[in-house]
Amino acid sequence: MVKRVVVGAHYGLRDWLMQRITAVIMAVSTVLFLIAFAIDAPAGYTGWKSFLSHSWIRIGILLFLISLYLHAWVGIRDILMDYVHPTGIRLTLQVLAIVSLAIYLIWSVEILWGN
DSSP states (O other), rough: OOOOOOOOOOOOHHHHHHHHHHHHHHHHHHHHHHHHHHHHHOHHHHHHHHHHSHHHHHHHHHHHHHHHHHHHHHHHHHHHHHOOOOOHHHHHHHHHHHHHHHHHHHHHHHHHHHH
16 A cells, blocks of 8 residues: 655645635626616716725725735746746746736735725
8 A cells, every 4th residue: 555645735726726715706796786786777977986985895896806916926926927937037027927916916906995
């Protein structure tokens, strides 16, 4: 009988869980957003401003966007690790992805809570 020895820190489990959890958060958020949109469908700028004046809507959208950015990061990182073999290029692309996603997050907060 061959006994398998498990070694390593199981880094893939954390990423797998993050992909699944963020996907569930995005799916639930989408359904809730569609329900809220169906109940109070905004029309025009003032309608959207009124719709987004509810804190729970803005928090839900922000939670969705944070999940989206984390989900995107894991996917981008995995693709880069699988297909970009030169370490310097891969690291540069990963840093660019992180910076881009951080800028998108800051921009999202500014859009949701800006004047």
